[in-house]
Structures are given as C-alpha cells and as structure tokens.
Amino acid sequence: MSLLKPTLHVEVSVKAGMVDRANVVQLRNDVKQWLTADFVTVQIGHDFSAELSDSRLANLIEGIEVVDYTGPPTVDGDCYHVRGIALDVQTYTLKAENERDPRRSISQADDSELAQARVLQLPSIALKDEWNSLVFDDALPARLLRYMTRMVGMMKQPGLNLSTFNWNRLCLLHGPPGSGKSTLCRALAQQLSIRLGDSFPNATLIEINTNAMLSKYFGESGKLIGATFEKITAMAQDQRALICVVMDEVETIAGSRERSTSGAECNDGMRATNQLLTALDRLRHLPNVIVLCTSNLIGAIDQAFLDRVDIKQLIPSPSPAAIYNIFRSCLNELVRSSLVDAAAMQVSSCTTTARRVVSRSTSTGSSSPAKPIKRSKTLASSSSPEPWTVISAPEIPTYSEMLVRWVNQPQSPGRRVWALAQKCEGFSGRTLRRLPILGLAMYTWGGDCSLDDAITALEAAVNQELLAKGTAHVEVKVEVE
Template sequence: MEDAAGDLKQALPNVCDGIQIHVEVHQKSSSVAKKEDIRMSVLKLLNRHNIVFGDYKWTEFDDPFLNNNVQSVAIVDTELKLKERQPIDLSTSSLSLHIFHLNEEGPTSENLEEENEDITAAHHWVLPAGPPGTGKTSLCKALAQKLTIRLSYRYRYGQLIEINSHSLFSKWFSESGKLVTKMFQKIQELVDDRDALVFVLIDEVESLTAARSAFKAGTEPSDAIRVVNAVLTQIDQIKRYPNVVILTTSNITEKIDMAFVDRTDIKQYIGPPSTAAIFRIYLSCLEELMKCQIIYPRQQLLTLRELEMIGFIENNVSRLSLVLKEISRKSEGLGGRVLRKLPFLAHALYIQSPSVTMTTFLQALSLAVDKQFEEKKNLADCV
C-alpha cells in the first residue's frame, strides 16, 4: 500500500505537503471507546489514504473498530489553506484531529414569567448537536458547531442560546426591557461556567435593536427604546467574558441602531448561494437519497474539486456530476430553503416509482428547477 501511495505521489508532482489539516471525527453516540484509541485507528486510516484531493469524508470503513465506533471521518477546510487546487500529502502534513459526540437531545426552552404567563424567550442547545443548514441563521449555528469542535481542548462543551426576539416584546407597556434583562441574567449563569463556550444567537436582531432615531421624542421613552437600551447594556456586560460569542442576523440592516452596529466586530453579507454552494447542497441531498435507496443503484458522484482536477472532461465517471453542475448553475438565484426542498419536489412531481436511477432523478430535478423559476416569474407578474 505504501509503494502504491509513493507511485501516486510521483505521478502528481504538484502534491502539497507541510500544511496543517483539520480532521473532524464524529464518534457514534453509542460508542464508549476512548478518544485515544479512536485517534490511533483514524491515523492508521489516514496513513493508508495519504493523498487526498481537498475536503473528503469517510462514512464506511474496512476497520471493524471504526465501523463500530465512528460515524464519519472528514478532512475539512482545505480550501482555506490552499490557493491552488493541488492534491494534499497527509503523511507530511500536520494533522489536527477533533473527536466529538453529537448531542441528540434537541433544544430546551428558556421561559420567562410575566403576569402569570410563561413566555418562550429562547431555545437552548448543548453543542455540538447536529447538521447545519444553508441560511444566515444556520450559518451562525454552523459556526457555533465548528468552534465548539475546534476548541474542545479548551472548553468541554458548547451552549447555544437562540433568543426569540419577538417574544421579548411584552403586551404590557414598559415590561419588554425587563424581559430582556431577565433573559440575559439567565445567559450570565451559563457564561459563569468557564468549561462552556457560550453562543448567543439573536435572529432578526432589528426587532430588538431598532434605530432609536426613528422614534419621536416624548416625555417618556417608548417601550422599543427601553428594549434597545436594555440590549446594549446587557451586551456590554457579557462581552467582557472570554467564553462568550454573540451572533446576530438581519434582513433589514438599515433599521438597526448605530450604537449596536458600532459594537460589532465582524459584519458579513450573506448573499444567495453560489453555484459551488448549490452543488454541495444538491450533492448532500443526493447522497441521502442514495443511502435510503430512493435513488438506486448507488452512483459515484464527484465533488467540484475532483471535477476541476480532471479539467471537467466528460467520461463515464464524471458524466452525472457534470449534469449536476449544470443544474446547479441554472439554480443560481434560489434561496437555501428552496434548494433543500427541490429534490423532494422533483420526486413528488415527476417520479412515479419508489426507486429511481440517478440519471432519471437528475432529469426530474432539472424540471423542478425550471418549474420553480416559472412560478417565481408568474408571481412577479401578478404583483
């Protein structure tokens, strides 16, 4: 096996080595194996497959120990390391292994009492806790997942508090600011645990931080102004702690109070998914459908990186992947939620059998994309 790997490296003169590679190892929830034993088995796996072409994921293993204890082994974030699209030699790279369990209990609710009424003010996850999605909120959750895994040597677990912005507006005048303070007091209790990395996610943050300049001056400040003041005060208090990260999303940034904007360290615009992102979304959906044998028999699909490595040349191995790339290209402009639903719609609208070949399914997916744009145009014409 080592000789074969050496021959492969000689055949690829531009192999990249000597860089740091992150390997995320998802330990099965039922596994009680020691992390060091898993680490040794994963290193043996990587030693047998030491030339990779970018990000790669194993979900099936020849090693019985890995099959029994590991859900997946993934080489991740290689695009952040490489400016050029060359293969990677793992044997000469610095490997950082991150072994983790996923919490499968789901979120709990954080309730606040007001006038004999329970208000669900936030949802609370123990991280890491499941697969991320594709929208702004899901990207924030994915970032929380990633940092929890990467910083597991420093923090034993992560906590994610997703604040329900709309619930914090009380039907009782002047009570909303008090509810915000109560919510952050609960968050403070989590932050006091130095073994936890705490993420506070405020979705649609403009609901809590509306620009105060938009309100007319009066003898008493409006409830909305009280809420903004309370949010700013509470954020100033908890951001001093090293184990807390505040994440927010907004669709109407011009409505946010400038005092809040000035407090943000990183502002990132998230546009519609690119062709490459759409390709990955579709690819993950197709993998799931093959796993469930809705698409059968299983077909090998190349990643975009692998297609680039062969110069997008069409052959028996690349043909279906190139078809998927073209479908991804014409899907540009669709949002993440729609893209996730399209494989389901393709099956529901154009496939009349419980099992279908990949070729037929891709034809149906292409038709579903066309139909989606047609419906968007019809709706626009009606406005």
C-alpha cells in the same frame, strides 16, 4: 505556536459511552498514528471511518473526518501531505436531546408558555448534518469558523488584559432571505464546540427567540431582554463552559432607535435596543461567550449595535456552482433513499436510435447507498448480442467531474443539472433545496422513476418557479412518462 503553523483539523466522532475522559488523549494519539502510518495525503471532507483497519479503533469510533486546514495556502487544492503538517485531532460525542441535560428553555417564571430562549447542549445530534448541508463558495463557513476559533482562543491567553481591546465576539450574518444564515449560525456553534472541546469541555447553544422578546405588554420588552441576558451571564460564570448565543432576526430587538423616535411608534423598541446594548457590553468581559446574529434587514439595525459587531459577513444567495452542488446533493439523496431508482439507467443504443430501458437492481435495501457504476457496462438483448451501452452512472457527478467529463454532453445528467443551475441564479438556498423533491411530487406518479425522470421533473419545477417569479415566459412542459 507560530501563527502560520500549517495544521490539519481532524474530528473524531466517538460512540457514546465508549471512551472516558482519562482515555481521550490516548485515543487522539492512536488516531494521529494511524493517519500518519496509513496515509500519504488526505483530502478535506473525506470520512475515513470505512478505511479503519485497526479494529480496536473501529469499535470506539463512529466517524473520522479531516474537516479543515489552517495555514499558508498550498498548491495541491484540497489534498494535503500528512507528514510535515500538524494534526489537530478533536474527539467528541454527540449529545442526544433527551439526555440528562435536554433542550430546555429560559423563560419568565410567570409566563412559562413564552420561551425567550431555547437551550441545547453541544455538540448535539440535532445539529449533526447542518454544517455539511450548507454549500458556499470560497469555503465561507470554514473561514468564519477559523476567525471565531482564533477569537475565542486568543481571549483565553493568560495575562491578556481584556480591557485593552474592544472585542465583543459578536458576529452578524446578513443577506437575502433563505441564504442559510440561521442554519450557518447553529452549525458554527456546533463546530466551535467541537474545535474548542479541549478548552471548553462543556458547550451550550442559547437561541434567543427575538420575537418572544417583544412583549405584548407595553414596556416589558426591555425587562425581558435584561432578564434573559442575566441568565446567560450566570451560565457563563463556569469558565469551562462555552456559551454560544444565537439571535435570529436581530433587527427585531436591535432596531434603529432613530426610527422609533422619529415616527409615531411607541418607544418600547427603543428600550429593547438600549437594554440589548447594555447587556452586550456586560457579556464582553466574559471570554467564553460568543454571540451570533442574523438579519436580512441590516439597514433597520441600530448604528450603535452595528458598531459593536466584530465580524459583519454578507451571506449571498448561492452562485451557479453552489446551486449545482445543492441540486446534486438533493438528487443523490433521492437516489440513496431509493425514491429515485438507482438501477433505472439511461442507456443508448449502439445504433442511432436511443431508447430507455430499465434494469432492476437485485438489492432492495433502502438504506444502502447506491453504488456508482465505475466502468462502461453492456446489457444483453434478444435482438443483438451487445446493443446497449450505459452512458451515465445513476448519480450526479461532482461539479469538477461534470466540467471535465460531461460538459460537452448536453443529455448527460450532470450537464442537464448544470444547465438548470445556471437558470436558477438568484434563487434562495431554501427554494433550491425544495425544488427537486417538489418536482418529484408534482410531476411524477410514483413507480419506477429514473434519475433522468427526476431531472426532468426538476426542470418542470424550475420553470414553474421562474414563471411564478415572473422572470421568464416559459411554458411548463411535463415530459416525465
């Protein structure tokens, strides 16, 4: 296969128990045929399940998403012509935590309260939303996923002499707190298990609890690390199992040995680091193991550990465009879940005076997504036959739509959110995901809350956060009625 063969990666989520292994190939072919026959172009990120015309497929499938494109850059942005491109269709069924092989833990037999690692079968229902919840520029998660897929794929090449290459399949995500490192590690493990499902029918996530590794008993940390990695090595003996090891805050057990010898600190940390390095060297010979680590203190990590890392990736705080998309997803979720009233629309009079009127939705179903208004609509009034014109749909537009259609309309929801996003540069993803709902809780009183009210509440929460950070002397003005 050529390195540059353009490929569209399609993920098909199959309903539990609907397709056995023997019929998976047939299902993939059917999906390929359906996509090629029914579509000229497809867009990355689009879920096709609603368009499934074939009722037999619709009965088997939960979702079909075109998740990624690999190959030389094209001019059409996110849109790709289906014909003339290879379709890599992967099928998977999400595993529930309470299934036959539930989340369990690796722990010392004599100290069961202390779980050194949590074990989760992949792909897991518990991680199903993590990948799509992350917003980064330059398709950073997709790029990392490609590197790792290629890494693991190449290691499986028959006849490849592994000892020729010094390759640990070790990836370190580092960056400021709350930038999404831990979430990205788990999401990468989940996506790898789907993308590599053909080569590895079984996949397991092992999340090492680095804090639990630092034993309360002096001198025990090294032993705990050694024992945990022995168990991981034993699990990896099954060549058809992909093992994704995640070590969060890895500096806890991979701290600089120079530091621990220079100060008056005990050398337990040094033993832990030594043991970890030895364990990693052993894992290197197992082509089905991938290790993902995070740290926000890269300067505190031991040089020998850093030297073993194949991919060091800085995960920065979100850019203003990413912040816009984070706020957009939060606000649209508030609308979708009916916490914010989708039907409470901001309207303006045809005359110069603008007023707010609320139009009730006839549908009260909380689970149905809000339907965006596609065309301009006129509401009746007693004083004048056509006094009101809807100026905004009850959801936040995409970033590009906002730039094209709303950027010169400072009162439109999209433009207001964009103004806020620019103010929030430097905020962590964690803070950003909190502010829309925090704003709603702090600055509204329940009842009919429109999208404009929710944005006003978000503004107040942002100003409050800026005040707390001491970066702006702004007065928190609560304007929500």
